Amino acid sequence: MKKLGAMMARWSPIRLRTLRSKLLLTYLAAIAIPLLTLGIYSMRLLDSSLKEQSISVEKQDLLQIMENAKSSLNSFVSLSSDISYDPKIWRYFYSDYDEPGESMEGYYTLIRPLFARYLTLRPEIRKITIYTKNDTLLYNRFEIAPVEPGTYEAKLYDETLASRKVLWKLREDSDSGEKLVTLSRMLNLNNVVVGMVVLYIDENQLYGNIRGQTEGGEAYLLGPDGAVLSSTDRTALGQPYGGTELDVRTEGQGLLSKEIERDGSEERLTGIPFALSQFPNEQWALVKTVPQKTILAVTRQSKIYQLGAFALLVVLLCLISVTMSGSITRRIKELVIKMRKVERGDFDVAVSFGGQDEVSYMGNTFNAMAAKLNTLVGQVYEMQLTQKDMELKNRESELKWLQSQINPHFLFNTLDAVLYGIRNDKEETAKIVEFLANSFRRSIQWTEDLVSLEEELKFIKEYLAIQRFRMPDKFAWQAEVPAEALSLKLPKMLLQPLVENAVHHGLSLKKEGGSLLLKVEEQDKGTGREIVIRIRDDGVGIEEWRLEEIREILHGHEAGETDRHIGLKNVYDRIRLYYGDQGHLEINSVYGEGTEIEVRIPVLEEEDSDV
CATH class of the missing domain: 3.30.450.20 (PAS domain)
Known part of the structure; x- marks a missing residue:
């Protein structure tokens, strides 16, 4: 028994340390073996059924x-x-x-x-x-x-x-x-x-x-x-x-x-x-x-046909498994090598993937991210050498820090959906990766700090599409946005963290399905026009004592569990930096009924949008 254990210990790290070997073993265990078992059982069942x-x-x-x-x-x-x-x-x-x-x-x-x-x-x-x-x-x-x-x-x-x-x-x-x-x-x-x-x-x-x-x-x-x-x-x-x-x-x-x-x-x-x-x-x-x-004679002929069909199916599945696993793991391995270089600080890297599938999109997105990181690192280096206009530079640095904080926050939550898809359905995983690649490509293409409300809504739709794979029956959502408001400018990724907060802390904790409403209105104030954005969910809501704690964290009066509310805090700080006293964020909730977040920001004129 000890010898067998030693042999298994030597065999496991050698044979199963690669992703391809694990994928092949998973295919065999999850498809071929059950299929053979089903074939044997179905032949016996067919024999009995034919006789009956x-x-x-x-x-x-x-x-x-x-x-x-x-x-x-x-x-x-x-x-x-x-x-x-x-x-x-x-x-x-x-x-x-x-x-x-x-x-x-x-x-x-x-x-x-x-x-x-x-x-x-x-x-x-x-x-x-x-x-x-x-x-x-x-x-x-x-x-x-x-x-x-x-x-x-x-x-x-x-x-x-x-x-x-x-x-x-x-x-x-x-x-x-x-x-x-x-x-x-x-x-x-x-x-x-x-x-x-x-x-x-x-x-x-x-x-x-x-x-x-x-x-x-x-x-x-x-x-x-x-x-x-x-x-x-x-x-x-x-x-x-x-x-x-x-x-x-x-x-x-x-x-x-x-x-x-x-x-x-x-x-x-x-x-x-x-x-x-x-x-x-x-x-x-x-x-x-x-x-x-x-x-x-009748049952024997049927058994021969069925056995041949099952054998052909098993062989075909094995061939497909080997081909697909090799195609996926080869490119992923190359991507991992390049990512390790980035981890060591070498941003001048790129991968070359052919095809139009999700892994190719991820490779192209990685190339764009690496190039942008390389550019950003250079920009940061130059900014550290420049002391002119320190106050403006500090303000811009703080804004960029807040925006860069959103990307990993969005990435970690989205990768959770990818992990869920991998465990449950490979087809869903492919679709989730496709949406993720599209989202990364969109975020990279946003070179300006301000984007249109239409672009922001597209980003939210892709995020919710990913979340619905993980929670297919948890929520439905609706956006009520007048057509004339779609061209209005606002800081990029301003609304997505609020939607994400409603999904993760409201709807996902509700046993039965819920709904999410995003409503945009344009109002005329005495000092100018403003955009009123309301994000309402009928999830589990927030207890009164925690709601007060969140409000204190947003206004910076106490530290609290800031890491749990990084999305809300980030959006609040960016509103204050962009709009000063003209920007507002309010959160109201009734425990057991739902939560509403209201954002009020002024409409930026063309000259203001360059800020």
């Missing part, structure tokens, strides 16, 4: 087949009932005739036209025959036939008579060889039996109902006696499957699905028992079987 979906599809198909078959079977039973309980037909077969020719009238007026109409409407019924023991009738062996001892029909007659219900059988026509499903029932009225009605139904009618929705498997229709009346497996026709694994008539009501082994192979069986409308106690069954290898 397959079972659901099988059940839906079976329900549709059952409804189609049940509808056809009920229609056959209904037609046989119409014939069996027709009093005219019953009377025709009940009557005795002295001569066979006497029955011809009833045959041509009743039996033949009625059966012909049925056969025309239902072409799947090959013929309708009534078998009778009334030997006074004239037989034609199509609609009317005798019950001859020893024949199949005589056996069926006795079986149907004994059962007192409808019997379903499958037989092969001796002439055509086609499979026929027979429906037999007694011609019975008032418990007087005069014959047996038999419907010869083309088995292809039932086969057509189940054939279209059984791809990849076999379907079986089991009659009330367990025999197969129709099936896509043509070798199973007529087979007695009652009591076998395919017989689900005893499984109760409703759909069921189970695994079975038949003929040495594993299959999934889906079945449903059902009953016809007129005979609810006689159970039929519709069964579908699908080989397990067919089901596994």
Whole structure:
């Protein structure tokens, strides 16, 4: 264990001391490993989902087949009932005739036209025959036939008579060889039996109902006696499957699905028992079987596709991570080297970055800042050598010191938002860095001490955009500025610290979201025009004792926690330096309701703006 700890100690500083290695490790830990874990889990979930979906599809198909078959079977039973309980037909077969020719009238007026109409409407019924023991009738062996001892029909007659219900059988026509499903029932009225009605139904009618929705498997229709009346497996026709694994008539009501082994192979069986409308106690069954290898082939193919997609995605992410980390860290490393030179006092440095991304903006901004620092250092050096106009120089030096104090204050608070973005979302980090670069570029481009109110508002908008990345749901803000006031001049970065103070000490501490209002008015005084600027927030407010402390700090009556209020103090001092007694800053607050800061400064005329 100690050896392992020593190896890790030697490995960590070597492997993870660079930003690129940390970025790569972060990508692998945060993207690749979870993605692989998700891939394994999703494949298992997909396997289970495909099986469940397959079972659901099988059940839906079976329900549709059952409804189609049940509808056809009920229609056959209904037609046989119409014939069996027709009093005219019953009377025709009940009557005795002295001569066979006497029955011809009833045959041509009743039996033949009625059966012909049925056969025309239902072409799947090959013929309708009534078998009778009334030997006074004239037989034609199509609609009317005798019950001859020893024949199949005589056996069926006795079986149907004994059962007192409808019997379903499958037989092969001796002439055509086609499979026929027979429906037999007694011609019975008032418990007087005069014959047996038999419907010869083309088995292809039932086969057509189940054939279209059984791809990849076999379907079986089991009659009330367990025999197969129709099936896509043509070798199973007529087979007695009652009591076998395919017989689900005893499984109760409703759909069921189970695994079975038949003929040495594993299959999934889906079945449903059902009953016809007129005979609810006689159970039929519709069964579908699908080989397990067919089901596994579908899931196996899906797994291969998904595994390939995940592998390709992991490789692509790794390549992108290596490329992006190298592009970022190379330029950042160069920037760090130049910054160390600046730290040692060498301001004559510059970086050369290509591209238009945020790191390039930061490099260009660094170049401008280094150049400006170099210029400022030279100016300060020259100012120290000059003693002329000491009072004016001291005043300008104090103003520049106050303005330079704002830049690092703004930078430190903004970098806090950048750090938050890095920890949470890299896309947000890119946007924050872009806004930061724009803000630095704007501050560098402000070569004059006075800027227009429009420029100041643009700077505030960029600052608030950065803060909203860190606090997306904390506040909304609005500026009410008349168009004619946008060109008015005021000291640069005069309002941004006040807005920053409202966000950090008011809105960010509020649990729910808040709002910020910046309102500008131009008023006419007796001695001239003045600008009235109000910055109002509905944040947590300031307690009365702390508000008094802040006011004392602003007026310089006590030291207090000056570092906490450097922004307010800086703005107040610059107003006093620029405008003297004509400039005012007032702060009012109600704890729990919000804070309002009011700034009043005179409108500078063209000659005054050169001050």
